[in-house]
Amino acid sequence: MPKEIPTRIDPKEFEADIYAEWIKDNRFHANENSGKPAYSIVIPPPNVTGSLHMGHALNNTLQDILIRYHRLAGFEALWMPGTDHAGIATQNVVEKQLAAEGTDRHALGRDAFIERVWKWRTESGGTIINQLKRLGCSCDWERERFTMDEGLSAAVRKVFVTLYKEGLIYRSDYIVNWCPRCHTALSDLEVEHEDTEGAFYQILYPVKDSDIKLTVATTRPETMLGDTAVAVHPEDERYRHLIGKTVILPLMNREIPVIGDEYVDMEMGTGCLKVTPAHDPNDFEIGRRHDLPAVKVMDESGKINANGGQFAGLDRFVARKQVIDELDRLGLFVKKDAHMHSVGHCQRCTTIVEPTISKQWFVKIKPLAEKAIEGVETGDIKIYPESWKNTYYEWMYNIRDWCISRQIWWGHRIPAWYCAGCGEIIVETEDPDTCPKCGSASLTQDPDVLDTWFSSALWPFSTMGWPEKTKTLEKFYPTSCLVTGFDILFFWVARMIMDGYKFMDEKPFKEVYLHALVRDQHGQKMSKSKGNVIDPLVMIDKFGADSFRFTLAAFAAQGRDIKMSEERIDGYRNFVNKIWNASRFIMMNFEDGAPLPPADRLKIEDKWILMNLRKTAEQTAEAIKKYDFNEGALSIYSFFWHKFCDWYIEFIKPRIYNEETKADAMAVAAYVLEKSLIILHPFMPFVTEYIYKMLTGRQSVMAETYPEPDFTWQTEMEETDAVIELVSLIRNVRGEYNVSMSKQLKAWVKTDSAKTKELFTHAKDRVINLARLESMDFTDAEPADSVANIAGSFTVYVPLQGLIDVEAEIKKLEKEQKAVEKDLNVYGGKLKNEKYLANAAPEIIEKDKKKFEEVSTLAAKIEENLRRLKSQC
Template sequence: MEKLGTRYNPSDLEKKWYNYWLEKGYFKPKGKGDSFTIVIPPPNITGSIHMGHALNLTLQDILIRYKRMRGFNTLWVPGEDHAGIATQNAVERSLASKGINREELGREKFLEEVWDWVNTYRKRIVTQIKAIGASCDWSRERFTLDEGLSKAVRKAFVTLYKEGLIYRGKYIVNWCPRCKTVLSDEEVEHEDEKGAFYYIRYPLKDEESYVIIATTRPETMLADTAVAVHPSDERYKDLVGKTVILPLVGRELPVIADHYVDPSFGTGCLKVTPAHDPNDFQIGLRHKLDIVEVIDKDAKINENGGKYAGMDRYEARKAIVKDLEEQGYLEKIESMTHAVGKCYRCHTVVEPSLSDQWYVKIGPLAERAKKAVEDGEVVFFPERWKKVYLNWMNEIRDWCISRQLWWGHRIPVWYCNDCGEIIVEEDDPTSCPKCGSKSLRQDEDVLDTWFSSQLWPFTTLGWPGETEDLKTFYPTSVLVTGFDIIFFWVARMIMAGYHFTGEKPFSDVYIHQLVRDKHGRKMSKSLGNGIDPLDVIEEYGADPMRFTLSMLAAQGRDIKLDPRFFDTYKRFANKIWNASRFAIMNLDNYVPIELTEETLELEDRWILSRLQRTIEQVTDAMENYDFNIAAKAIYSFFWNEFCDWYIETVKPRLRENGMTKHVAQNVLVKVLDQSLRLLHPFMPFITEELWQKLPVGGEAIIISDWPAVDDSLINSPAEEEFGRIMSIVRGIRNVKAEMNIPPSTKVKIYYIGTELSKRSCNIISNLSNSHELEHKAEKVAGSATAYSDDNLHVYVELVEIDLEAELKRLEAKLAKEEKELERLEKKLANRNFVERAPEEVVEETKEKLKAAKSNCDRLKKIIDDLK
């Protein structure tokens, strides 16, 4: 049998086993059992993998490895997203650092630069994903701009267009003056900022009076074409139909009545600016108002702005407010805080802008996608995200899919320069079907990145072709993603899946946690509190990082990640290594034997029964996406029960000869084999290394069978009896510690009550480092209670101890503990503390209270014993 090194060195294992798995083709589906498919949420090619990605990839890999071991025909499709806006911005910045301008390069040369950049970053991202241990089928790697997906995107666009679900229209859009493109509503992040309400007097035509308008953006008044009031607002009912004069401009504006106006907001009079506000645009359509544009795509005032033309929007605001004040139109200014929309990429304040764009009619697509979630065809984990999804779907608006970029899927629409015909086809046209002209030009815009991403679950499997992969692996099984793209991506995939394939894209949606720093703050470059997964892997190893994230991945709760946790689970990896090494070193003359009830000792029956319980608990948790519960169950079993109790108990048997040794060896191998299999999805590298050293046969743990519960090995009496032994040993150790008796010092112990078996007595004496356990009829003076129940009492005889001095010391210690107990009880009785303190602080205080109560009870018992 190959020897195992003395130290756990993760860097030696990770590349070795990952390359082995790749060479053996273990990541590819094997064609056995039902299919289980995951398509990776494709990371953007604009940067490195962060800790959120590490969590996402770890959870997906846990599921894939688990299902592979369960015999499913597993496929995990990897790939990357071209990330239109982000990638173009990154390349433009890179070129600008060399003094190169995109416009000077031209579209074709610029795209060549982008592809060079992309190829470099794609390789980098793949390397990072592999470092985490992701068992993706790399032979099926996809990219949202690869040839196959590009054809599929064209097919989807043309299909929707010919179904009347894609149209071109002039609407108010979210425009980013920095990125020079339109943004969807979901790409706009709203942040609270200090601002002001400007109250402006609008004079009534041919009258001495005026109305007062309140606005946060006085620069847009240059484009006003009406003033609106609510039809039932008694204050203004006589104004409807009259005309006001627009200050500084002199334009005559009609006063109209519209139900959109909120009488309680501002003054109840609304300036209507159809070209620069989405709600005003709708009012303008209803009342056939003129549309005047004054803010251009650079967020500057255009030629319609008169004397303010050429000014930046904020510069114009200051100038307009100054002029309003000087000319007597400014009533007052009130400070306020309001939500300001910003570009999710560059954080520039978004400008509502009138623009010709391409849209998808969402209404006809949304109904089926809503019903799927309502009826449980698609299930969200945790369930609370179902409500979030449905709320958004009920308020969904048409989706603007055109972007003013060069990088991305260019919109497959051509215009005839001679007759104006619009041509929408999958293949590039060579002439106009209407007039025959060859003078055609393609639409300059590209599609929103999410348009291609919405097709990801089926285009990665070969759609629109009828491929074997599509037949076998679609619909996919589960989507693992973050809550922040439920609207961007999840909802759109569900809509697209049903529309283009007639089936759901996936059965389950697991919304994973947000990884925050240890203080609960979001990780960001500005705060400098991010943790690089590759740095963690280099310092601690991939397995400890993965296990840390798994232990913290409780459904519905964000992860507060303290870097010290990685060290905690590096120690767990060391424990696994050392326990395995101990077992392997004690397998001399090992012979596989059949384990029978007659040959098993109490501790054997106990650990095998506990193993079955653990298998059941871990399996149930995995099926319900309770990754933290599964991780905690196997952690507790392996460290606390297998290592701390079973291995310590059987050490004497391993030094003997004969059947008892062979049984102990076989139980060790069985439990270690099954434990490593349970651990494999979480810690793939160390488990493969150790499992390969065990005398269990099999090619690799990655394709071994997942442990199944053996009901014949569940033994409640053995669990109860050994559980009592554990409590007794802990009690003896506690008495020793409380009385300052060194652990190495043997003490006399005895019991009163139910007769204990010889095996139980031997285990207790051995594990507590005590003399042989005696059975006595009554309590001996000067004895401390180690354990007590209705039928059994175990005591430690305290010989050669100054009882009087010990009593004083213990009473002083008790007084101190009682004072701490009182302090903690008062703290938790304080409503302000419980309601306002961070949740983890409250929980920590409750744990301290529990420990203090336990300490007090134990000290009181010892004091009573000694009196």
């Protein structure tokens, strides 16, 4: 034990040093040759451009809790780290640098640009990894991977070639999300939808050789330049007779057919739908069903091309206004109605995305999805919370082919070559020199790169060395659990499942835990525009990593968003201080090396705290294993603060100040502290390590084993719980009536339980000491001039005559009674209001019911105390 124990602790003084020591001692490395059972997690690879935000902080804190717990529980635990090359985002970062230098990637050329990106990655791409280390993440950093490193690139190539040769990858014209600013196709995940103020424009389409004009409504009138049909529902009586006829496409004077398709909603708008297969995903599908031509009217920058006639060269939004003006001049514009609708924006540059037809590479998903659906249906893979299973099924059963090509330079270049001699497409794992069909050496590689999700979908096995058969794969695949946000269930989780079954013939993970969002204290989503973003690094600087991590865990209830505030983090900093103060008290009074005393020397309070330690260790472990992180945090918090600090240390103080009894009391206290630090360690790694080393003199709490005590003193635990309840009720009387602790009280206990009477008789001296009583006796009747507190099997009466101003207390209670009656009327009225009950959210109604029960109980208690006090007047 150190001679000087600081009176306070500052996380800044020890967190960095502790983490450096863990790295030095290789504490995080998983041994594939170990005989221990395996437990493994692969980190959702953050973008190499990224910086730690609240989502990362929550996600990685929960993973670290799982990993640290399983290490302590005797598993060989691997947490595989790494980053994603983030194609579009990283290219944008470097392109901005080039623009600031007065140049661009085209001036550099592809090879020089890629070299420049690698240089940026080497110099600046490790930011988020260093930030994860500040959070305390115990990843196996020796194994850190990158989705563009040599091994993962080989895995990507093998997968592409295999799927291509099996006919599951193909190249075709298809509708894609296109960013006119980034000049590339985007995956669904790279498109963020925002409610945007727009309009419905009603336009007249004249039916050929007729006076009839069909009215169509659209939010994008500029796309009408590429219309190739007007669709109506085949059973719509208004238009059924027109199916097979043609209309004259306004402005273009092109004849297009009227077709019948069940996709059209008869109740929506006018019931007539303009069909633009080249610029709308639903229209594209209608076009395929009816063999319609696809007329593309925009270029890659979102400007009208030559197919747009008189509007060629105009930006799409300028064209929109001019199209409407021209229709109005021709008498074919009906009206414009304001309309809020969801509009897709590029995640990287916020440009409005343009659905457009383009020649792209695709994966046929349905053949891969079958096994992935079966894996979840049969329970081979478990999803928590289970409510997400239905969302998973809905997406998987309606899955569309995946566009995997991107028109950028940074990423895995598509391994396809085109022969200038015969037009052959060559796809191989090795770069070809000549065409295998005609022998020509005039080969050109496809300029596109693969969607970033293509490589990250291989993450669970590519990071472990696949396609080689490695010991790491043999030991740690399939992984035990995947922890991720629900928002990438489809785009990443589902694709990993598909590729795992396809290429490993085995699931990639046994369980998936989908955590919720971290919001601000009012439940609002954090955003820079709202100014409500909480920076994890600022919180770590201000409160320490342990306080921040524990706050995240304490509120991480399954399926419920976390409301985060600085006040909550500060509250758990108080817990860190409580841990330190209790530890300091014990270390200053504990004799080094004293073992836990034998059972025959243990007092009843010792057995009580040891039984509660066992219960807490079990509850916390079970909660972590079930992903009930909040329950695990609450279990150890409640035990340490309330049972250990508030009661046990209070119990043993008389023994500490007696040299004959001090050693055993402090040995038990030190034992409980040590085991508590181990239980707390997954949640609060730094402070537990700091105190553990000071308390024990041993190297690291990480070398410990998770406590599994087998104490069986149930009777002693129940007896002490009853004593605590009795003392608490007496203390409550003091608090309610402002009776100083210096004034000794008398207490009377009334009970019909022989067991309770025997228990309190046995514990009488302890109750008198802890409650600061003059005496405690039993009674069969209600003593005069007393107030009562009622428990389950007994009632305690405390006479207050001569100790309080009865009339003043009556006035005080009557004032409280009026306030409570007001609350009763408010909440009671709500719960009787049928309209309110029909419209209010269930959680609000439940909250009101709980409040009504609380104030009802309080009202009854006030009424009873008033009755007793008035009887003394």
